[in-house]
Structure formats: structure tokens, C-alpha cells
Amino acid sequence: MATTVGDYVLQRLREWGVEQVFAYPGDGINGIVTAFGRADNKPTFIQARHEEMAAFSAVGYAKFSGKVGVCMATSGPGAIHLLNGLYDAKLDHVPVVAIVGQTARSAMGGSYQQEVDLQALFKDVASEYLVEVNVAEQLPNAIDRAIRTALASRAPTTVIIPADLQEEKYTPPQHAFKHVPSSAPDPLADHQPMLVAPEAEIARAAEILNAGEKVAILVGQGARSAAAEVRQVAELTGAGVAKALLGKDVLPDDLPYVTGAIGLLGTRPSYELMRDCDTLLIVGSNFPYSQFLPALDQARAIQIDIDGRFIGLRYPTEVNLIGDAKATLQALLPKLSRHDDRDWHDTVTANVRRWWETMEREAAVAADPINPMRIVSELSERIPGNAIVTADSGSAANWYARNLRIREEIRGSLSGTLATMGPGVPYAIGAKFAHPDRPVIALVGDGAMQMNGMAELITIARYRELWSDQRCVICVFHNNDLNQVTWELRAMGGAPKFEQSQSLPDVDYAAFARSIGLNAMTVTDPEGLGPAWDQALSGARPTVLDVHCDPEVPPIPPHATFEQIKSAAQAVLKGDPDALHLVFEGLKTKAQEALPGRKS
Template sequence: MAQTVGDYLIQRLREWDVREVFSYPGDGINGIVTALARADNQPRFVQARHEEMAAFAAVGYAKFSGRVGVCLATSGPGAIHLLNGLYDAKLDHVPVVAIVGQTDRTAMGGSYQQEVDLQSLFKDVASEYLVEVNVPEQLPNALDRAFRTAAATRSPTALIIPADLQEAEYSPPRHAFKQVPSSPPGTSLPAPVPPEADLAAAAEILNAGRKVAILVGQGARTAADEVRQVAEVTGAGVAKALLGKDVLPDDLPFVTGAIGLLGTRPSYELMRDCDTLLIVGSSFPYTQFMPEFDQARAVEIDIDPRFIGMRYPTEVNLVGDSRATLSALLPLLRLKKDLSWRITVEKNVARWWETMERQAALGADPVNPMTVVSELSKRIPDNAIITADSGSSTNWYARNLKIRDGMRASLSGTLATMGPAVPYAVGAKFAHPDRPVIALVGDGAMQMNGLAELITIARYRTLWTDPRCVICVFHNNDLNQVTWELRAMGGAPKFEESQSLPDVDYAGFARSLGLDAVTVDDPAQLGQAWDTALNATNPAVLDIRCDPEVPPIPPHATFDQVKSVTEAVLKGDPEAFHLVAQGAKTKLQEFVPGKRR
């Protein structure tokens, strides 16, 4: 049998060292799927329950492997389903290649079944590179450019291949007019360093500062050691954007934790009081959590000049690789002798963790969600990968989870879409089948996407050398983050019709799939439940019934926000009394005297 375009595509994916393709089948990609079958499923076809989940899994795979993720979808509805996951990749700067089927070339423009204008559909999300392949000779260059562009720009790219072309005989590009060849797969990314004059200007600012703050994002992940060294030399405290939560461990005394509405009090104080700011690899969008304008002199490091100087007025912008740039900057920095700022930062951090311990120890009805994460932090494996979803559970991930060296963690940081944590976990397990993975998921996100992807976990669990994949469900029967936003921002009481969720037996569903499961409705059971799940020889679901009225209090809770919550209570919030009592208990822990130091 002659080699088809589908056969060549699969061959080229192997040459790009693609190991998994996350997908859901459909007749618009039959020529590719049958080629995979002829290739003995190499790369592996990983069947998600929905194309959106396939895209999320590809994003999770790319985030945790450092490689390009690949997803595959059929024409029309399959292609449309990819969009949310691809936008997650675009906004979080993650390299993903989407391969999409299209109706036969002979039917294009004829309002044929499942024909959608894919060029228009993907032109924004795949703005860095989007191409429709219409002849076999076009494929090598198009596919290779999709991979190289995704890797170089840290973004999703899309390749559209009509169904009839997939089954056509492959012929390579010729040495001829208007034929475009390609080179062997592979790419080498640059590690640029800014000019010496710019480095000197940045050093002058950092050396002059008395109260230096550093904000790191995911772009600083490869420069963790250099960030530590800069912090030690300058006496800085280090705050972390949510996407940079795993850049530095939380047991370093000068790491203040997450920044923003879901952030910590020490990070808020760090930004409020600093006179100098160094931003490394972060596009954290919320300016109101940065220093006041004209308060701090600022330097920013980012590899992409399009995203530099956007969030705070910076004096010096260093366009370059974070590790290479910090390595070049370090010899120009002078060791700070006045340690009063660092001492203040470390005292604030120590007091914060004491506050978190007290808040996690508070009683709730039935389980305090902060206790869930606090108990996990005590026993989380050193090489664990943690995924988090969007919702009130994100607060506890951001504030209560203590990351240590060697761990990885991520979430939908910019799109903040609901539902990626479980498919992220699937991608993480294929990226690192030898490492334990833990997903922290609200019950809203679990009902939206997570339950279906438990089926995927059950299907592929035997492929993972370390079978541990723990899905922790914060079960409170409430779309809790939005409930609190309505209370805090609009002074609106909880609207049961929009906010209440149907009660689901998540543990029972997991057991029906052959997974382990533990139901927890007593905080005294939490430690043992985590021990059971983290020592299991099977993926497990923790179904933890949490109190929805434990408030995710912002680190700088304003009078207006407190007033809005009070107004919500006065307007007849159905949980009024419990809400006030729980909120008061939680907030008061910030004012309990800490240990003397």
C-alpha cells in the first residue's frame, strides 16, 4: 500500500518525538486515525471524553513536560470544542499544536454537513500560525512550522487537513518552483541576554533600593536558583504570581506566597511597602496589587518584548531569557548590609503561616476547606505534581498549599476557566507516569468536566508506573467563588437557583469505575483519608464535604467589600447567620498574637 498523507503525518509526529496525541475520533479525521492504527498506535492515541478535555490534557502535558502538546479533533463540532482549551494555552503561553480535520475539498463552500469556516474559527486563538493543507507536498513544511512556531512563541498553532487529503497518496515537495521543502524535525530556542548598558541600568536601580521586592511568574521557572541568589544579595522578599507558584518553595522564609485577590497578606504588604520592584517572567494582570504608581522604581525581565512594561511603569526593561539575564545581572549587584527590610518580610511571612494554621484549625460545618489543603501540605510527596481548578478551591491552593523543592503545580492562570484540573492531571500523568499527581477540584468543576475525565483516568491507569492520581473534590454543593463574589462585590444575597448544585456521590461514581474512593465528612478523618489516597496502588477520589461559608477573605479586605457582604446578609442571604459567624472567626485569626521572635 502506498504511503498516505495520514501515514506521513504520523511518521512526522514520531520524528518530532511526539509520544501522545490527545483526541476524540470523528469521520473528519478518519484518515489520520486509520494511519495511527497502521502505525501500531505510535504515537499513542489518548481518547478523552470530549475534545475540550483533549485540548486541556495537551495543555497540562505541555506545562508539566516542557514539550509541545498535541491534540487532534474532527471537523465542525470537534474543532469548535477545542477552542476553550486552546485559549487556555494561548493566554498561559503554552505550546500546543492542534491538528484538525475538515470536510472533503470537493465539498468546501457547499454548506456541507459539519463544514465550518475553520480559518475564521481559529484565526485568533492560533494567530501565531494557522494553515490549511490542500496538497500533499505542502504538509512537511506546514507541520514543521506549526511545531517550531508553537515552541518558539509558547502558543497554540493549528493545522487543518481536509478528510479526503488524509487518505490521498503522499508525495514530498520537489526541488521546483513554488514547492516549499522542510528540514529534519527539531528546534533550538535562543537564550538571549540584554545589552550591558541595560544590565548596568537595572543594577543601579536594584543597588539603590532599600526595600526590594521581586515578583516571579512562570517565566522564572528555569531561573529559580538565580532568583534566590538575587533575593539574597538584595535582601528582597519574593512574591509569586499564581502561574509561578512552583518557581520557589514556600519554606523559604523570604517567599511571601501568592499575590492578588487570592494572594497572601505578606505579598500584599511586600508590594505596599517596597521602594524597588523586580518582575521576572510574569504577566500578572492586576495592577491594583502592585505598588502605587511612583512608589517604586521597577525593572522587568521577560523573553517576549510584546509583554514587557505592561503591568507597572518600569524604568528598565530587560528583554532576555530569565536565567541568562539574571546570571549576567548578579555580578553587578552589591550585597545589602542593612537587613531590616528582609527581617520585616520574614516576620510577616512567619506570622502569615501561623495565621493559616489557626484558620485551618477552625471548626466548620462539616469540614473547613483550609484544613483539607493544610493536611495535604503535611504529607504531600516530594516529587508530586499538583493541578488546581478555578473556583473557591483556588483560594486554598493559592494560600494554604506549601510547595517544596521538586514539586510542580499549575492551573488555568489567565483564562481562569473552570474544568481543567482533571484533564491537566491526565496530561501530567502521561508526561510523568512515574510521579504522583494531585488535582484540587471544586464540585462545580467536577460536575462540568471532572466526572467524565475520571473515565479517562480509569482507562489508562495501568500505563502509569506510579498509579497515584488523587482527585480531591471540595464538595459543598455551591458555585462558591461566584457566591462570594456576589456577596463581596455586589452586596447580593446568595441566589439559590443559580448557585446551588445538585448533590452527587463523587466517591460512589469513582468506585463504579474501579477507582479507590474515600468520603470525608469529619475533619478528624482528613489525615487518614490523605494517607490512604497517597499510598494507594490505584487512582483515588477524595470526596470531602466542605463548609461553603468559610470565606475566601482577600488579603487586603476593604471596607466596601465587608460592607457589601453585610448588605447581602441584610437582604436575606439564606446562610446569613452561619456566614457571619464563620467569617468573623476566620478574620479574627489575623489579629491573634503570634509567637515572639
């Protein structure tokens, strides 16, 4: 039985089935840290190198496990450091609970060391549930509500516990006035309601889909549980299926009508699908870039979402079905008739086939020293069927979005909405704790590695023995450039690369990895890429692939506007460093779209 408040916090987490807490210690949580020792480190205290990384690891764990992720930090600076990771959870709708220390109650309001107004600080990011516990009797209800709310709202929540309270004797709530008891934890319960939209609205949606001649479907992460039903709708209606970035792993890319990612990091067939469709079904997606959807008066549209707050935000939808995607599609399917005219279906599949042929040719274009597209293309050819892939923000996200071919059981994610730098490696750590028996691959730019990824390699080295399958491959796109911003400056701002802002110091990532006991390979020859992936994916311990790649291979999408291309050209003319090489690589790459069957 718990003797202190700190003991009880861990006891309640165990009752909820929490197996690890991603954290960094500090005196504001000393009472809980010492309780870990008395509890034989159950749940396991996973020490990140930085509190932000602890939060990102919790987000990665929650994304890939479907369970709540828990992170913990001390008062003041520790709490502040959690915020970026918690905002990542908030914007990507991920259940994470943060347990945060606070200065002793006797010192509150006295400008004490590390005293920060945590309730004001967390008010926005933990808007679904935020509580400061000031007496032991609050605890069961506070922890239970934080976890239940995180799961039900798919959002971060926060429990603040002052340092002196953590060391006091735990006393449970009584059957008394102004005491708030709580029911027992229910870790196996489904906290998402199986809501189904009204029958009349489902019938209206069916009428629209049956009348459509060129149906497009857009899926996001909210469609993940309804993958089988989405496939049935697509096959009945002859639709193409585009995927928002967080929905990349909803359907496999080997389905002939799956057009791939949509938007700034998207594919040409997804662009063509939206450009030419007359009917649009949006399932579980809050895709923000309306300019990549059909023209506003072009398509009759239907949206399905569990959360009515996100209905009708991006496109003038005619029918809005508020309900669980799987249950709602199951109710819709019997009302759909098969489209016998397959001209639209054939057009979509032909576009998809040409796209993948183009991607193969673009990946094969010679670069100096390695084409970054080839890095992901070689991975796609040999990726294990049960792998989990994380990607960091930056140009690495482009290659993940466009070039990685997802198969049936492969999972993948990145910071989709906040698009923050830095979560690639800690996401991978969270994924390994969610599925210690599955290989995990992180695709990370050298900017993100220098920001915090290198430090988290130390965390991987420390905890790898806890994973039954130690394959955790960190692939570094080593180009000494903050590449995505460089291209944004060129394509959107018409400005040349500003070296002082964009160039990175050269670092030997493989040498660093070897120095802490990890496997590592440096790849500077494109012919060595395939063997390097083979070795890394068959290895018995985590591996860093330090791949030297060309920063001048353009990540501009194949449907880039004339203005973007013109701006990039003007940037070169203004004196962009290595301008001739930039133009040469861009022309070679773009030429593959017009030269079917040829390789450079």
C-alpha cells in the same frame, strides 16, 4: 514508509518525539484515525471524553513536560470544542498543536454537513500559525512550522487537513517551483533563544537594585528556569519574593523571604511587600492586577521578560531588560552588592512567619462539616516531594494559592489567565502522561467536577495502566455551591446568594469513582482528612477524595478592602441563605489574624 497522508502525519509526529495525541474521533479525521491502527497506535491515541478535555490534557502535558502538547479533533463541532482549551494555552503561553479535520475539498463551500469556516474560527486562537493543507506536498513544512512556532512562541498553532486528503497517497515536496521543503525535525533543540539584555541596561538595573532599601521581587512562570538566580538576587538585596499564580512553583514556600501568591488570591505578606517596597524587580511575569503592585509613584521598577510585547504593561518600569531570565540575571548578579542593612529582610521574613502561623490557625477553625482550608493544610503536611498539583478555577484555586506549601521539586499549575472552569482533571491526565512516574493531585470544586471532571475520571480509569506510578488523586471540594461566584456576588456586587444560580445538585463522587474501578473515600469528619490523604497518597491506583466542606468559609483575601467586607455584610442583611452561619464562620476565620497563638 508512509503510504497515505494520514500515515505521514503520524510519521512526522513520531519524528518530532510526540508520544501521545489527546483526541476524540470523528469522520473528519477518519484517514488519520485509521493510520493510528496501521502504526500500531504510535503515537498513542488518548481518547478523551470530549474534545475540550483533549485540548486541556494537551495543555497540561505541555505545562508539565516542557514539550509540545498535541490534540486532535474532527471537523465542525469537534473543532469548535477545542477552542476553550486552545485559548487556555494561548493566554498561559503554552505550546500546543491542534490537528483538525475538515470536510472534503470537493464539498467545501457547498453548505455541506459539519462544514465550518475553520480558518476564520481559529484565526485568533492560532494567530501565531494557522494553515489548511490542500495537497500532500505541503505537509512536512506545515507540521514542522506548527510545532516549531508553538515551541518558539509558546502558543497554540493549528493544522487543518481535509478528510479526503488524509486518504490520498503521500508524495513529498520536490525540488521544484512553488514547492516548500522542510528540514528534519529537531525535537531536542532548544527553541527558546538565550537572549541577554544590553550591558548598559543591565548596569542601570544593577544601580537601581543597589540603591534600593526595600526591594521586592515578583516572579511569574517565565522565571522558572532562573529559580537559582532569583534566590541569589533576593539573598544579596534582602528582598522578599512574591509569586504570580502561574509562578507558584518557581520558588519553594519554605524559603523565609518567599511571601507567596499575590493578587486576588494572594497572601497578606505579598500585599505588605508591595505596599511598603521602594524598588520592584519583575521577572517573567505579566501579572494583570496593577492595584496589587506598588503605587505608581512609589517604587523604581525593573522588568525582565523574553518577549518585548509584555514589557511595561502593568507598571511604569524604569529599566526594561528584554532577554532570557536566567541569562539576564546571570549577567546582572556580578554587578549587585550585598545589602548589609537587613531590617527590610527581617520585616519580610517576620511577616511571612506570621502569615503561615495564621494559616495554620485558620485551617484549624471548626466548620460544618469541614473547613476547606484544612483540606489543603493537611495535604501540605504530607505531600510527596516530587508531586505535581493541578487546581481548577473557583474557590479551590484560593486554597491552592494561599494554603498549599510548595517544596523544592513540587510542580503546580492551573488556568491562570483564562481562569476557565474544567481543566483540573484533564491537566492531571496530561501531567501523568508527562511524568508517569510521579504522583499527581488535582484540587477540584464540585462545580467543575459536574461540568466535566466526572467524565474524565473514566479516562483516568482507562489509561491508568500506562503509568508506572498510578497515584492520581482527585480531591473534590464538595459543598454543593458554585462557591467563588457566590462570594463574588457578596463581596463585589453586594448581592445575596441566588440559590437557583449557585446551588448544585448533590452527587456522590466517591460512589461514581468506585463504579468505574477507582479507589474512593468520602470524608465528612475533619479528623479523617489526614488518614484519607495518607491512604490516597500511598495507594496503588487512582483515588477520588470526596470531601464534604463548608461553603461559608470565606475565600476573601486577608487584605480585603472595607468596601468588599461592607458589601458582603450588606448581602447577608439582604437575606442571604444561612446568613447566621455565614457571619459566624467569617468572624471565626478572620479573628485568627488578630489572635496569635490561639486556635478555635
